[in-house]
Amino acid sequence: MKLREEMPELTGATEWINGEVTKEELIESGKPTLIHFWSVSCGLCKEAMPDVNEFRDEFEDELNVISVHMPRSEKDLEMSVINAMAQGHDITQPTFVDSEHKLTDAFENQYVPAYYVFDAEGKLRHFQAGGGGMKMLRKRVNRVLGTEEK
Numbered sequence: 001m002k003l004r005e006e007m008p009e010l011t012g013a014t015e016w017i018n019g020e021v022t023k024e025e026l027i028e029s030g031k032p033t034l035i036h037f038w039s040v041s042c043g044l045c046k047e048a049m050p051d052v053n054e055f056r057d058e059f060e061d062e063l064n065v066i067s068v069h070m071p072r073s074e075k076d077l078e079m080s081v082i083n084a085m086a087q088g089h090d091i092t093q094p095t096f097v098d099s100e101h102k103l104t105d106a107f108e109n110q111y112v113p114a115y116y117v118f119d120a121e122g123k124l125r126h127f128q129a130g131g132g133g134m135k136m137l138r139k140r141v142n143r144v145l146g147t148e149e150k
Contacts, residue, residue: 012102044131
Protein backbone atom coordinates (compact mmCIF):
# COMPACT_ATOMS: atom_id res chain seq x y z
CA MET A 1 0.00 0.00 0.00
CA LYS A 2 1.08 3.54 -0.67
CA LEU A 3 0.75 6.45 1.73
CA ARG A 4 -2.62 8.21 1.60
CA GLU A 5 -4.30 5.16 0.01
CA GLU A 6 -7.65 4.23 1.49
CA MET A 7 -7.97 1.41 3.99
CA PRO A 8 -9.10 -1.80 2.26
CA GLU A 9 -12.43 -3.35 3.24
CA LEU A 10 -12.02 -5.75 6.15
CA THR A 11 -13.56 -8.69 4.31
CA GLY A 12 -12.58 -12.30 3.73
CA ALA A 13 -11.78 -13.30 7.31
CA THR A 14 -11.69 -17.03 7.97
CA GLU A 15 -12.82 -16.09 11.46
CA TRP A 16 -12.86 -13.12 13.85
CA ILE A 17 -11.64 -13.25 17.45
CA ASN A 18 -12.93 -10.68 20.00
CA GLY A 19 -15.69 -9.39 17.73
CA GLU A 20 -15.92 -8.30 14.11
CA VAL A 21 -15.53 -4.73 12.81
CA THR A 22 -15.96 -3.15 9.41
CA LYS A 23 -14.04 -0.41 7.68
CA GLU A 24 -17.17 1.75 7.87
CA GLU A 25 -17.43 1.30 11.65
CA LEU A 26 -13.78 2.30 12.07
CA ILE A 27 -14.15 5.44 9.95
CA GLU A 28 -17.52 6.37 11.51
CA SER A 29 -15.87 6.21 14.94
CA GLY A 30 -13.95 9.35 13.95
CA LYS A 31 -10.73 7.86 15.35
CA PRO A 32 -7.49 6.87 13.61
CA THR A 33 -6.80 3.14 13.31
CA LEU A 34 -3.72 0.99 13.92
CA ILE A 35 -3.82 -2.34 12.07
CA HIS A 36 -1.21 -4.81 13.28
CA PHE A 37 -0.29 -7.96 11.31
CA TRP A 38 1.18 -10.88 13.27
CA SER A 39 1.60 -14.66 13.10
CA VAL A 40 1.76 -17.42 15.71
CA SER A 41 5.10 -18.62 14.28
CA CYS A 42 6.72 -15.17 14.46
CA GLY A 43 9.09 -14.61 17.38
CA LEU A 44 9.35 -10.85 16.76
CA CYS A 45 5.53 -10.68 16.84
CA LYS A 46 5.47 -12.24 20.31
CA GLU A 47 8.09 -9.76 21.52
CA ALA A 48 6.07 -6.83 20.12
CA MET A 49 2.70 -7.86 21.63
CA PRO A 50 3.19 -5.98 24.93
CA ASP A 51 3.94 -2.79 22.94
CA VAL A 52 0.83 -3.21 20.78
CA ASN A 53 -1.26 -3.87 23.90
CA GLU A 54 0.21 -0.73 25.47
CA PHE A 55 -0.93 1.33 22.45
CA ARG A 56 -4.37 -0.27 22.67
CA ASP A 57 -4.74 0.49 26.37
CA GLU A 58 -3.06 3.91 26.44
CA PHE A 59 -5.03 5.27 23.48
CA GLU A 60 -8.23 3.33 24.16
CA ASP A 61 -10.53 6.33 23.67
CA GLU A 62 -8.59 7.88 20.79
CA LEU A 63 -7.40 5.00 18.57
CA ASN A 64 -8.94 1.89 17.04
CA VAL A 65 -6.59 -1.10 17.24
CA ILE A 66 -7.19 -4.13 15.04
CA SER A 67 -5.03 -7.25 14.78
CA VAL A 68 -4.68 -9.43 11.71
CA HIS A 69 -3.35 -12.97 12.05
CA MET A 70 -1.42 -13.69 8.84
CA PRO A 71 -0.30 -17.32 8.59
CA ARG A 72 3.19 -17.88 7.23
CA SER A 73 2.90 -21.67 6.84
CA GLU A 74 0.43 -24.55 7.13
CA LYS A 75 1.34 -24.82 10.83
CA ASP A 76 -0.08 -21.31 11.39
CA LEU A 77 -3.61 -22.29 10.32
CA GLU A 78 -4.70 -24.13 13.48
CA MET A 79 -7.45 -22.04 15.13
CA SER A 80 -6.84 -23.52 18.57
CA VAL A 81 -3.21 -22.35 18.41
CA ILE A 82 -4.22 -18.87 17.15
CA ASN A 83 -6.84 -18.55 19.92
CA ALA A 84 -4.38 -19.76 22.56
CA MET A 85 -1.73 -17.26 21.49
CA ALA A 86 -4.25 -14.41 21.33
CA GLN A 87 -5.37 -15.27 24.86
CA GLY A 88 -1.84 -15.87 26.15
CA HIS A 89 -0.62 -12.52 24.82
CA ASP A 90 -3.64 -10.53 26.05
CA ILE A 91 -4.91 -9.72 22.55
CA THR A 92 -8.35 -8.34 23.42
CA GLN A 93 -8.82 -6.17 20.32
CA PRO A 94 -10.79 -7.48 17.33
CA THR A 95 -8.60 -9.93 15.42
CA PHE A 96 -9.10 -10.75 11.75
CA VAL A 97 -7.93 -14.32 11.07
CA ASP A 98 -6.64 -14.19 7.49
CA SER A 99 -5.98 -17.86 6.73
CA GLU A 100 -6.66 -17.31 3.01
CA HIS A 101 -4.50 -14.12 2.83
CA LYS A 102 -7.41 -12.08 1.46
CA LEU A 103 -6.72 -9.03 3.65
CA THR A 104 -2.97 -9.60 3.44
CA ASP A 105 -3.26 -9.37 -0.37
CA ALA A 106 -5.54 -6.30 -0.17
CA PHE A 107 -2.86 -4.57 1.94
CA GLU A 108 -0.07 -5.97 -0.28
CA ASN A 109 1.54 -6.96 3.01
CA GLN A 110 4.52 -9.32 3.08
CA TYR A 111 5.71 -8.90 6.67
CA VAL A 112 5.00 -9.78 10.27
CA PRO A 113 4.98 -7.90 12.44
CA ALA A 114 3.67 -5.05 10.31
CA TYR A 115 1.92 -1.87 11.38
CA TYR A 116 -0.42 0.32 9.34
CA VAL A 117 -1.57 3.64 10.80
CA PHE A 118 -4.66 5.17 9.19
CA ASP A 119 -6.03 8.63 9.92
CA ALA A 120 -9.64 9.21 10.99
CA GLU A 121 -10.72 9.34 7.31
CA GLY A 122 -9.20 5.90 6.66
CA LYS A 123 -6.14 7.08 4.68
CA LEU A 124 -2.79 5.36 5.24
CA ARG A 125 -0.39 7.69 7.07
CA HIS A 126 2.36 5.32 8.16
CA PHE A 127 3.63 1.80 7.51
CA GLN A 128 6.44 -0.07 9.17
CA ALA A 129 7.48 -3.69 9.45
CA GLY A 130 9.75 -5.78 11.63
CA GLY A 131 10.74 -5.78 15.24
CA GLY A 132 11.67 -2.67 17.14
CA GLY A 133 10.83 0.76 15.84
CA MET A 134 8.20 1.34 18.52
CA LYS A 135 9.42 4.90 19.12
CA MET A 136 8.79 5.72 15.46
CA LEU A 137 5.39 4.02 15.57
CA ARG A 138 4.47 6.00 18.70
CA LYS A 139 5.56 9.23 16.99
CA ARG A 140 3.37 8.48 13.95
CA VAL A 141 0.38 7.49 16.10
CA ASN A 142 0.75 10.72 18.06
CA ARG A 143 0.93 12.64 14.79
CA VAL A 144 -2.39 11.21 13.48
CA LEU A 145 -3.94 11.79 16.89
CA GLY A 146 -2.75 15.39 16.83
CA THR A 147 -1.09 14.99 20.23
CA GLU A 148 2.38 15.72 21.43
CA GLU A 149 4.85 12.97 22.21
CA LYS A 150 3.81 11.11 25.35
